[in-house]
Amino acid sequence: MTITVIQGGNVLDLSQGVLLEHHHVVIEDGHIVEVTDRPVDLPNARVIDARGKTVMPGLIDCHVHVLASRANLGANANQPNILTAIRALPILDAMLARGFTSVRDAGGADWGLTQALEGGLIPGPRIFPSGKALSQTGGHGDFRPRGDMLEPCSCCFRAGAIARVVDGVDAVRLAAREEIQKGATQIKIMASGGVASPTDPIGNTQYSEDEIRAIVDEATAANTYVMAHAYTGRAISRAVRCGVRTIEHGNLVDAAAAAVMHEHGAFVVPTLVTYDALAKHGADYGLPADSIAKIETVRQAGRDSLEIYAHAGVPMGFGSDLLGEMHTFQSDELRIRADVLGNLEALRSATTIAADIVNHTGKLGVIAAGAIADVLVVDGDPLRDISVLTGQGERIAYVIQRGEVVREHASMR
DSSP: OOEEEEEEEEEEETTTTEEEEEEEEEEETTEEEEEESSOOOOTTSEEEEOTTSEEEEOEEEEEEOTTOOSSSHHHHHTSOHHHHHHHHHHHHHHHHHTTEEEEEESSSOOHHHHHHHHTTSSOOOEEEOOOSEEEOTTSTTOOOOOSSOOOOOOGGGOTTOSEEEOOSHHHHHHHHHHHHHTTOSSEEEEOBOOSSSSSOOTTOBOSOHHHHHHHHHHHHHTTOOEEEEEEEHHHHHHHHHTTOOEEEEEEEOOHHHHHHHHHHTOEEEOOTHHHHHHHHHTTTTTOOHHHHTTHHHHHHHHHHHHHHHHHHTOOBOOOOOOOGGGGGGTTHHHHHHHHHHOHHHHHHHTTHHHHHHTTOBTTBSOOSTTSBOOEEEESSOTTTOGGGGSTTSTTEEEEEETTEEEEEOGGGO
16 A cells, blocks of 8 residues: 655645635545645655645646647658657657656557556556547548549558548447547547648547437447547538537637537637648748648637636636647747636636546545545646746656656755
8 A cells, every 4th residue: 555645835726716725635555645735744655845845636638649649640640650659659658757647649649559568567547548539531530642643542551540430320420439449448539620630621620420329329339439630610510519528629619519518518629739830830840731721711810718618617628739849839838828718717627627528527636535646746837827837848857657756856955
């Protein structure tokens, strides 16, 4: 039996939006068993001195692509599989150092990678994998270039491919079942055009309603849900009415679509930092010119969308959606959210709301008895200064995952 006491820190209570000063957090066998301001006397416990620091839940990023080590997703898919896996290792390690103890992969990560992380073979956040996202021919997951010949897609066999191309009601049913059998914890679909893909305008809707409903049926049968890449109000409303639970990106939402989301209890996962990163660095890292031309269409609209969702009462999870070398900007999403919605809502997006999205309400995203002990000890108060969580984890004194210290800054002990 392993017991750790995080002693005397200021515990971030996200429900009230306050710091509980000089509290102790008792961790036993990977779970939080007590949060108290009363003295704790456990002689054999490991003690972490958190006086003057903030004790808060590990962060959750609800939209990542950990196998996307290259910005050009078509080129990423053409890498040898073993190279794709090896290039993911520093990406995962850096996410953990930034305080992200859990991530939901939106296309690419598989059961094998999650097992390597769960078994402690490699360091990184726990992953909620989607397997391969599902895309129609010519959709956001189809990275074949235009031409007079359309070669068969080999995306199912490529570790670096974030999606697989599949068409028709029976075929998408089988594909959803296959991804679930291979370990997907939710199914990702492409329901509109996108930025990174070469041949699909952003305003297009993708998949027929019958196809979307078939995929939702299969996910529901497996006691899980569907997340959908969708930009426009038309694509968003259509997907949500077909049973999709989370909308990814959603930059071009309108008030009517946001109202539909609220009515159906849907979530949105904006990913605003990726457009800033792509605009500044996409060309340098190999993003095709056709994709770069699409960025400004959605960049400012994404910031505007936050207020539309907030006004409609749509819960917003944290997402970054970064590619290649741009993963380093992951935490800057907190700054963008805080600038529009305030620090508390930015923090909730990456903790309590994100935990709801990954179906771990009360288990992740909180410092409370019964929760999994994914904990950060932070030098500073993120309610006042969100920058203590940006950068590469320089202000995070300890990262604790399942009760074990996995990152420690000796200078902040």
